[in-house]
Amino acid sequence: MTVTVFLGSLLAAMLVGMPIAYALLASGVALMWHMDMFDAQILAQNFINGADSFPLLAVPFFMLAGEIMNVGGLSRRIVNVAMALVGHVRGGLGYVTIMAACLLSALSGSAVADAAALTALLLPMMVRAGHAPARAGGLIAASGIIGPIIPPSIGFVIFGVAANVSISKLFLAGIFPGLLIGAALALTWWWLGCHETVAVPERRSRAEVWAAARESFWALLLPVIILVGLRMGVFTPTEAAVVAAVYALVVAGLVYRELSWRMLVDIFCTASKTTAVVMFLIAAAMVSAWLITVADLPGKMIELLEPLLNQPTLLLLAIMLLVMAVGTAMDMTPTILIMTPVLMPVVKAAGIDPVYFGVLFIINNSIGLITPPVGTVLNVVAGVGRMKMDAVTRGVMPFMLAQLGVMLLLVLFPPLVTAPLRWLTA
Numbered sequence: 001m002t003v004t005v006f007l008g009s010l011l012a013a014m015l016v017g018m019p020i021a022y023a024l025l026a027s028g029v030a031l032m033w034h035m036d037m038f039d040a041q042i043l044a045q046n047f048i049n050g051a052d053s054f055p056l057l058a059v060p061f062f063m064l065a066g067e068i069m070n071v072g073g074l075s076r077r078i079v080n081v082a083m084a085l086v087g088h089v090r091g092g093l094g095y096v097t098i099m100a101a102c103l104l105s106a107l108s109g110s111a112v113a114d115a116a117a118l119t120a121l122l123l124p125m126m127v128r129a130g131h132a133p134a135r136a137g138g139l140i141a142a143s144g145i146i147g148p149i150i151p152p153s154i155g156f157v158i159f160g161v162a163a164n165v166s167i168s169k170l171f172l173a174g175i176f177p178g179l180l181i182g183a184a185l186a187l188t189w190w191w192l193g194c195h196e197t198v199a200v201p202e203r204r205s206r207a208e209v210w211a212a213a214r215e216s217f218w219a220l221l222l223p224v225i226i227l228v229g230l231r232m233g234v235f236t237p238t239e240a241a242v243v244a245a246v247y248a249l250v251v252a253g254l255v256y257r258e259l260s261w262r263m264l265v266d267i268f269c270t271a272s273k274t275t276a277v278v279m280f281l282i283a284a285a286m287v288s289a290w291l292i293t294v295a296d297l298p299g300k301m302i303e304l305l306e307p308l309l310n311q312p313t314l315l316l317l318a319i320m321l322l323v324m325a326v327g328t329a330m331d332m333t334p335t336i337l338i339m340t341p342v343l344m345p346v347v348k349a350a351g352i353d354p355v356y357f358g359v360l361f362i363i364n365n366s367i368g369l370i371t372p373p374v375g376t377v378l379n380v381v382a383g384v385g386r387m388k389m390d391a392v393t394r395g396v397m398p399f400m401l402a403q404l405g406v407m408l409l410l411v412l413f414p415p416l417v418t419a420p421l422r423w424l425t426a
Contacts, residue, residue, distance in 0.1 A: 005034045006292070010338075020334045021284040028287040031295060046290045051283040054238060055167060058157045059282075060275035061241035065248045066113035067267045069104075069219070072252020072259050075117040077216035078103045084212035088203035091193040093126045094139055095186055101143035102182045105150035106223030107244070111332075111369050115144030115377045119384040130198035133387060138395025141381045142185055142403065145366040148332070150178035152226055152240060155332060155362045158282065160237075162289065162340040165354045167237040168230050169421065173359050175227075176420040177410060181363070184402040192398060218251045231424065278333060285337030292341045302349050309350045316352065316411050319343060320364055327368020331376055335365050356417050363407050370396050 009030035013023035025047075032038040069075050082099040086092050097118060104114045118140045126136035148155035151171035160167035204212070213220075226244060229235050235243060253259040259267075308315040326335055340361075347357045369377040372393050382389045410416050 006031050006288075006295070020331070021281045024281075024284040024288045024334070024338070028284075028291050031288075031291045035291075035295060037294075043287060046287045047283050049286065051279050051286075053161055055157060055161050055236075056279070056282065058152075058167075058238045058241035059154055059278055060271065061238075061245045062152055062154050062157070063110060063113075063274050063278075064268070064271040065107070065241070065244040066110045067271045068245065068248040068252050068259070069107055070113060070117045071263055071267055072248065073256045074107065074219040074222075074248060074252060075104060076121060077212075077219050077256075078107070079118075079121045081212045081216040081220070084204045084209045091189060091198070093122065093129055093131065094136075094189040094193065097122050097126075097139055097143050098182050098185050098189070101146050102150060102179065103220070103223070105147045105178060106152070106226070107219070107248075110154055111145045111147040111366060111377050112380050114147040115141060115380045116384050118144060119381050123381075123385045132395070133385075134391040134395035135192065136395070137381050137385050137387050137392040138397070138399055139185065139189060140385075141370050141377050141392060141396045142399030143182075144377050144381070145369050145403075146178050146181055148362055148366045148369075149174045149181065149359075151175065151230070152237065152244065153362065154278075155336065155365060156358065157237060157241075158333060158336050159340060159358050159362060161282075162285075162337055163344045163354060163358065165358055169355045169425065170358050170362075171227075171230055171237060172424045173355050173417055173421040174362070175424070177359055177363060177406070177417055180409075180416070181403055181406050184406045185399055188399055188402040218255050222247055222251075281333055282337060285334065288338065289341040302346050305346055309346075312350050312352050313411065315346070315350050316357075316360065319346075320360065320407065320411060323361065323364045324368070324371075327365055328371045330368070332365045332369055335368065336361070353414070353418060355421065356414055359417050360407065360410055363403075363410070367400060367403050367407070370400055 006027055010023055010027035013026040014020070018026065025043075028043065029038070032043070079096065079100045082096045082103065086095040086099060089095065100122070101114060101118060104117065119137070123133075123136055123140060127133050147153070151174055153171065153174060156170040156174060157167055159165065160170050222244060225247065226240050229243065230237065230240060249259075253264075302309070305315060305318070308318060323335065323339065326339065343361075344354065347354060369375065372378065372389075375393070378389060378392050378396065381387070382392045385392075
């Protein structure tokens with residue numbers, strides 16, 4: 001009955017159009033009434049404590065870093081160096097998109113920011129070259145969701161806080177799966193483009209390649225600083241977010257000189273508004289998380305899934321299908337915040353590595369960003385690229401299937417995640 005009250009009140013609030021954060025608070029109040037323990041003071045205390053977390057400081061700083069990089073010229077220079085390296089091959093603009101997405105992922109950690117930058121910079125070029133707009137938009141959307149997988153990642157920060165799992169290990173564990181998804185997208189793009197006839201840009205001269213690399217040097221140095229710093233223990237993930245924001249500000253303002261004071265004010269306002277939305281959502285979700293623990297919903301979930309506890313692979317497949325279904329109707333952040341407190345006890349009871357599960361969970365939620373009808377990244381690509389939503393949805397399908405194939409591969413072969421992590425943390 002407790003599960004029914006919680007889910008029923010949450011879904012009912014969402015169906016009447018209530019924002020997710022308020023729906024979470026409403027379901028928390030309903031659960032407290034059901035357990036005959038309603039206390040506004042407890043509600044307020046858990047709400048405040050939900051956002052009072054040092055690791056969560058990484059969220060606003062990574063968002064700020066992403067905004068600065070898009071406006072301050074770092075993202076454009078990343079695309080230019082990718083264009084110089086692979087733009088001349090057949091279907092080269094697609095490979096440029098994938099390579100640029102992997103590089104941008106190591107800078108901002110936000111799928112929405114990466115997708116917006118890639119759409120504005122590359123979609124017009126791909127259409128002019130002769131690529132179908134729907135397919136080009138689909139590739140950009142699919143490439144954009146590499147952002148939450150390759151570190152730094154806002155998704156990993158939120159999951160790490162909600163699940164009490166090492167964020168540094170999550171960051172390092174996401175590198176190889178993110179690159180694997182990039183490779184799957186490149187293979188899919190090659191297969192789809194075999195029969196396309198498009199204009200191929202001229203091969204850049206060695207001098208032009210060197211000039212693009214030299215111009216993007218300061219932008220490309222940021223992921224190196226972050227990964228080496230995390231690996232060597234120089235700073236924590238939260239401190240890495242501050243380093244990223246300050247570094248991006250210095251490079252964009254003093255090295256590339258593309259930031260004005262007026263632009264800086266707009267950047268801070270945009271980042272602040274986005275941060276406020278995310279942090280309010282996190283605070284509301286922590287109220288529900290506390291009540292989920294008090295009501296022992298994880299224990300009931302363990303009892304429900306007990307037949308699968310001795311078969312970790314089948315359990316993971318069942319959980320991934322559940323998360324995939326939820327991801328079609330809910331955005332990434334609320335899905336992480338709602339499901340993590342319920343699923344983590346089940347995962348631990350089955351003896352599954354929490355870091356390994358975290359990587360799979362974030363990959364699944366990232367794919368949810370390009371899954372209709374919600375599909376946040378699909379909406380971003382359609383909006384920035386001035387395309388119809390159904391066209392982008394149609395174009396993204398082959399790439400989404402490739403990503404789902406990679407996720408299935410990771411479920412069946414856990415060493416693809418755990419072995420590189422052991423090597424990186426040795």
